[in-house]
Amino acid sequence: MAQHDSGHHDDHGHIQLEYQPSLPINNGKVILWLFLSTEIMFFSGLIGTYIVLRFGAPAGSWPGPHDVHVVEKVGAFNTFVLICSSLSIVLALEASRSNKAALARIWFGLTFFLATVFLGVKAYEYNSKFQHGIYPQKPRSLMYEKADIYYVSAVRMQLNDMVTTWKAEDSELATAPNTKQQLEDEQQTATARRDELNGMSNLTEAQNAELAQLKERLPEIKSDLSALAARVTVLESGIADRQDRLPKAESILNGLARWTEAVAARTDDPAKRQAAMEILAYQIYPLHRDAHAVSEYLRWEAADRDEEVAKLARERAELEARATPATMEALNTVAASAPEPSAEPTTSTDAATPPPATPLPATLTPEETVVLNRLAAIKARLAEITVREMSLEDFFAVHYVDDKHTFMHAGHGAEDAEEWHGLNEEYKWLKLPMKIPSGNMWASTYFLLTGFHALHVVVGLIVFACIMPLKLDSSRANMIENTGLYWHFVDLVWIFLFPLLYLF
Amino acid sequence: MSDEKVAHADDEHDDDHGHGGLGKYLAVGASLAVLTGISFAAGSSPTIMNTPQLGWTIMIAVSCAKAMLVMLFFMHLIWEANWKYVLTVPASIMSLFLMLMLVPDIGLRTRKYSEERLLRAAVPTVADSHSPLENVELHQDKTPAESHEHD
Numbered sequence: 001m002a003q004h005d006s007g008h009h010d011d012h013g014h015i016q017l018e019y020q021p022s023l024p025i026n027n028g029k030v031i032l033w034l035f036l037s038t039e040i041m042f043f044s045g046l047i048g049t050y051i052v053l054r055f056g057a058p059a060g061s062w063p064g065p066h067d068v069h070v071v072e073k074v075g076a077f078n079t080f081v082l083i084c085s086s087l088s089i090v091l092a093l094e095a096s097r098s099n100k101a102a103l104a105r106i107w108f109g110l111t112f113f114l115a116t117v118f119l120g121v122k123a124y125e126y127n128s129k130f131q132h133g134i135y136p137q138k139p140r141s142l143m144y145e146k147a148d149i150y151y152v153s154a155v156r157m158q159l160n161d162m163v164t165t166w167k168a169e170d171s172e173l174a175t176a177p178n179t180k181q182q183l184e185d186e187q188q189t190a191t192a193r194r195d196e197l198n199g200m201s202n203l204t205e206a207q208n209a210e211l212a213q214l215k216e217r218l219p220e221i222k223s224d225l226s227a228l229a230a231r232v233t234v235l236e237s238g239i240a241d242r243q244d245r246l247p248k249a250e251s252i253l254n255g256l257a258r259w260t261e262a263v264a265a266r267t268d269d270p271a272k273r274q275a276a277m278e279i280l281a282y283q284i285y286p287l288h289r290d291a292h293a294v295s296e297y298l299r300w301e302a303a304d305r306d307e308e309v310a311k312l313a314r315e316r317a318e319l320e321a322r323a324t325p326a327t328m329e330a331l332n333t334v335a336a337s338a339p340e341p342s343a344e345p346t347t348s349t350d351a352a353t354p355p356p357a358t359p360l361p362a363t364l365t366p367e368e369t370v371v372l373n374r375l376a377a378i379k380a381r382l383a384e385i386t387v388r389e390m391s392l393e394d395f396f397a398v399h400y401v402d403d404k405h406t407f408m409h410a411g412h413g414a415e416d417a418e419e420w421h422g423l424n425e426e427y428k429w430l431k432l433p434m435k436i437p438s439g440n441m442w443a444s445t446y447f448l449l450t451g452f453h454a455l456h457v458v459v460g461l462i463v464f465a466c467i468m469p470l471k472l473d474s475s476r477a478n479m480i481e482n483t484g485l486y487w488h489f490v491d492l493v494w495i496f497l498f499p500l501l502y503l504f
Numbered sequence: 505m506s507d508e509k510v511a512h513a514d515d516e517h518d519d520d521h522g523h524g525g526l527g528k529y530l531a532v533g534a535s536l537a538v539l540t541g542i543s544f545a546a547g548s549s550p551t552i553m554n555t556p557q558l559g560w561t562i563m564i565a566v567s568c569a570k571a572m573l574v575m576l577f578f579m580h581l582i583w584e585a586n587w588k589y590v591l592t593v594p595a596s597i598m599s600l601f602l603m604l605m606l607v608p609d610i611g612l613r614t615r616k617y618s619e620e621r622l623l624r625a626a627v628p629t630v631a632d633s634h635s636p637l638e639n640v641e642l643h644q645d646k647t648p649a650e651s652h653e654h655d
Contacts, residue, residue, distance in 0.1 A: 044599030056610055056613055057626075061626045076544045083540065087533040090524075145626040491578075492575065498540075499564070
């Protein structure tokens with residue numbers, strides 16, 4: 001009755017089932033390939049996200065490789081290292097299949113070594129990013145999306161903190177000898193009193209209490225003194241740094257940061273406000289595509305200046321047309337006797353507000369005085385506006401007064417303009433917030449992608465370490481093949497990561 | 505009789521002697537290195553990256569070629585049976601599909617801004633852009649683009 005089915009039959013007519021594998025490969029390989037297809041989905045989720053984020057960012061709002069210290073050559077070297085390790089592991093498999101266990105181990109060792117090299121290079125890359133304040137997350141990350149008022153205040157706060165801390169340290173160091181002297185004096189009197197009390201017999205209760213208090217206090221003084229000594233050592237070791245850095249930080253704070261805040265707070269024109277903040281960001285960490293912001297600002301400054309000059313000239317012409325000869329004569333006398341230039345032209349239509357320090361010839365009427373003062377002010381103001389077209393150098397020199405070269409191009413001339421890498425580069429200890437649009441998004445995806453990949457490399461290393469001590473002959477060929485499959489997948493992921501992260 | 509049809513699950517030892525081989529692997533390794541060089545050269549060359557889309561196409565194509573080489577030869581798939589399609593094809597479809605599904609929400613995130621998100625958004629600074637917020641529709645009457653106008 002069961003003769004025409006495919007199974008075998010033993011003598012009793014029972015069906016003997018036989019094992020037909022669905023796949024002509026060993027179980028380990030099946031499972032590993034299943035695992036790899038999940039890994040494909042895992043990494044394609046991450047890589048796909050990066051692709052969508054990056055290409056969804058409008059042109060100019062995603063950091064280029066140079067903006068975030070990604071060096072293409074290093075990435076290319078790492079790619080080459082991984083390719084070689086892929087090759088060496090497949091050669092290990094070949095050797096194992098041909099029963100050459102020793103050779104297989106050598107190839108395995110090479111793979112292990114190359115994987116370590118990869119991780120070492122990755123550590124170097126990560127370190128260079130951390131050094132520049134590029135972290136996956138705030139608060140360590142120094143990146144800001146745009147140069148707005150929050151950015152400016154963050155810069156100002158950090159500079160302020162630096163300056164106040166260092167000044168406090170300097171003054172602490174200066175007063176340390178006094179504190180020490182005080183403590184030592186106290187120690188002396190307390191010790192003397194304690195010895196005196198100890199020498200006496202039949203102490204009263206009050207004296208006993210005093211003795212107990214002294215006994216408590218003396219060790220405290222001792223530990224205070226040693227803490228003070230330790231603190232002084234620490235402060236003294238920082239003297240050289242503070243001497244070098246404090247003046248620089250102060251001049252950046254009082255020059256650049258204050259100027260930016262002044263413009264940002266007082267100018268009516270919002271575009272000009274924005275440009276001033278962009279200039280601050282540019283000075284700290286230039287994105288070379290932003291260089292135009294600086295020259296635009298200069299153009300506006302020049303245009304505004306011209307406008308003001310024209311306005312003042314008109315007003316002066318008007319006033320001079322109306323002025324009496326007495327006024328003009330007084331003006332010349334006033335001009336001859338060193339007039340005080342006012343910072344801003346005073347609104348002088350109000351006779352009730354006399355301008356300061358102008359000698360008042362008794363012969364003039366109040367209206368004439370008003371006109372006189374106004375003309376003097378205009379003259380002073382025009383004298384101030386001497387520069388028609390400021391060059392970049394002069395602009396910075398005027399606004400960031402203390403050290404032109406410090407803020408300009410590190411001592412080079414204007415022809416080395418491309419060499420300017422920003423204040424953060426110039427003074428590595430500054431670590432001011434930088435403007436890198438979409439920088440934080442970039443950093444978190446970059447570190448996530450490369451971090452997960454590096455974790456997979458570490459897992460591979462662990463597997464290699466477990467396998468290498470074994471005898472890698474043909475009986476172990478399957479294990480080596482499966483390990484190889486995993487390792488090739490790690491290489492595959494890097495093949496896609498490299499152009500995406502480094503070259504796009 | 506029951507011995508004959510015992511599964512030869514572990515018998516690829518016979519199959520693989522004809523596959524692989526040092527020469528093939530070295531050739532693939534060399535091609536991978538060359539392709540990496542091409543990709544690097546394309547990405548670093550200013551002429552090609554002047555049209556970024558051209559550069560990106562070259563680099564993606566090179567990456568796919570390298571991936572195929574690794575998968576076919578190093579991972580031995582070229583000599584495997586049809587099960588390789590069962591594993592790789594759905595995974596590849598999934599990966600493309602997952603990426604496409606992110607485009608409407610994340611890829612097009614700069615098309616529409618809420619006021620709060622716009623406050624924090626990175627403003628692209630491109631030398632010749634008139635207004636970086638041109639494409640932006642806000643849920644309010646006045647766009648900041650107007651206030652950035654300056655002549």
